[in-house]
Amino acid sequence: MKRKKVTVLGSTGSIGRQTLDVLSAFKDDFEVIGLAAGKNAPLLAEQIQEHNPRFVSVKDAFLAQELKSILKNPVIEIFWGDIGLEFISSCSCDIVVNSLVGAIGLKPTISALSHGKRVAFANKETLVIAGSLIKDLLVKNKGEIIPLDSEHVAIHQCLGRDVPVGRLHEKIRRIILTASGGPFRSWTKSQIQNAKKEDALKHPTWVMGQKITVDSATLMNKGLEIIEAMALFDIGVNQIDVFIHPQSIMHSAVEFIDGNIIAQLGATDMKLPIQYSLFYPERKELPFNLFCDLLSVGKLEFEKPDFERFPCLKLAYDVAKKGQSYPIVLNAANEVAVDLFLKEQISFVDIEKIISRTLENHNPITPKSLEEILDIDREIRIRANEFVKSIGTQFIVSIATN
Ligand SMILES: NC(=O)c1ccc[n+]([C@@H]2O[C@H](COP(=O)([O-])OP(=O)(O)OC[C@H]3O[C@@H](n4cnc5c(N)ncnc54)[C@H](OP(=O)(O)O)[C@@H]3O)[C@@H](O)[C@H]2O)c1
Structure with a gap:
């Protein structure tokens, strides 16, 4: 039987590493043809040694150089950036596993679907910001999306x-x-x-x-x-x-x-x-x-979610109802806020404050193209960061606690 060729985007992440475990367990069914990672060149180098892909991509040219020096005399092709991700999603593979985190996953998804690939889809942020665009692509091309997120697989x-x-x-x-x-x-x-x-x-x-x-x-x-x-x-x-x-x-x-x-x-x-x-x-x-x-x-329990303690869920419900460009704003502001929280520059409750302020100040449109989606995404990231800088993190923490 012909083995299916698989490209894994985000191979150094949690889903990416588990995908490689599954692929290793089914070597008669699948062959790894492409791997893409962000910054973790040492782990990517180990994965290349083990899985022997033809194409790899990393976040930027500097990391591509680092990877080359770890691999010594690599015979594989090393790409980088958005173009690298788009290229390895379109070249000779049958399945693209999209396990990138964040909106960075959008362009390679479009590239894979435009080339008629099956995309095994973990990268939820892409469907949040560009659901209609992706649906249009699925109608026009032979590509398909199979969910990979456990709830959507269910x-x-x-x-x-x-x-x-x-x-x-x-x-x-x-x-x-x-x-x-x-x-x-x-x-x-x-x-x-x-x-x-x-x-x-x-x-x-x-x-x-x-x-x-x-x-x-x-x-x-x-x-x-x-x-x-x-x-x-x-x-x-x-x-x-x-x-x-x-x-x-x-x-x-x-x-x-x-x-x-x-x-x-x-x-x-x-x-x-x-x-x-x-x-x-x-x-x-x-x-x-x-x-x-x-x-x-033993037992399975079910409870209603509490919107008061978890206001981000309420924000997402409201955004899902409003549609238009609001989901792009929700996602971009959330990515900015979570990043700042992980860098310990804001408190946990600031995450919701940043997202709701950014949503409040947004004038919605109905984006019709990839460019419009990316423009809004870029603008919101700038605005969310400006908002944090303009009021200072301590102030945000204090409005949250009042
Ligand atoms: N983890 C889960 O159990 C789970 C379950 C369901 C759905 N998901 C979804 O799956 C996606 C991935 O989640 P995760 O937990 O696996 O995330 P993760 O562990 O943070 O992995 C993210 C991957 O994306 C790569 N990456 C980040 N920025 C990149 C860039 N600019 N260019 C190329 N690669 C880049 C990272 O590379 P480096 O690490 O090398 O920088 C890493 O390989 C998310 O959308 C998440 O919501 C995850």
Whole structure:
């Protein structure tokens, strides 16, 4: 059987590394043809030695030089920057795994879909900022998107292949997106106001990259996933509910109009959705000891999310309802704010303040092209940073605590 050629964007990250673990376990089915990373040249060099790709890409020319010197006499082609990401997403591969973090994933997604590739999609920020553009590309080209995010893989499985996308809203009552609740699920509002970086990075059930771990602590991750689900399944925000489910065993569910609820359950490990996304529509035996022992889980609990303690989820719901350019603003302001929080320049509650102020000052448009999306994204990043500088971080912390 011919092996499928796979390119992994973000191979040095949490999803990227787990994708390579899955690919290593299925060497008869897949061949790694391309790898892209940001700054972690030493790890990328190790991955190149192990997987022997033909093309690689890194963040910039300086890192490309660093990689060359680690590899000594590389026989592979090394690219860099946006152009490198776009090129390796379009060249001779069958599947592009997009596990980049943030809006940087948009251009390579467009490149892969324009060249008719299957994109196994973890990079939710791209669907948040450019859902309509991506949907148009899917109609015009032969490319396809298979979700890789555990919740969307769950929904994909619950829907099965019987319900045609585009008519889903007629057949389903609602999608139930589950969330672990993050590290602050049982914290009071005043405890959350004093949360530190190390508290936010202690996720109770998942081990992930830093940005998504902070997004899980604010519940913005679930907000982004609402907008991601709207784009993937062509469904309205009024048909999506979020349930807090601390065990993280039920990854999401679909309630149909006839009262039947179909849920997907499984171990809390991203290798399962990664394997599903790579093989879909086939199913292969799991090569890892990750079967879920429901008897030891014992009970499954569900709670309503608390918008007062987790206002970022409310912001995302509002933005999902408003549409237009608001999701681009939500995402860009969130990326800026989370980055500042990770650098310990702002407090945890400042994240929401920065996003809501940036949203309040936005004059919406309906972006029609990639250029318009990227222009708004750029402008909002500048504005969010200017807002932080103009008022000073201590002031922001104080409005949050009043
Ligand atoms: N982690 C999870 O369990 C999980 C679950 C569901 C969905 N997701 C989604 O999957 C995506 C990735 O998450 P993650 O947790 O894997 O993030 P991560 O660990 O931070 O990894 C991000 C990857 O993107 C690369 N990257 C960053 N900037 C880049 C640039 N300018 N050019 C090229 N590469 C760049 C990083 O490279 P360097 O590290 O080399 O700089 C790294 O390989 C996110 O959208 C997240 O929401 C993650």
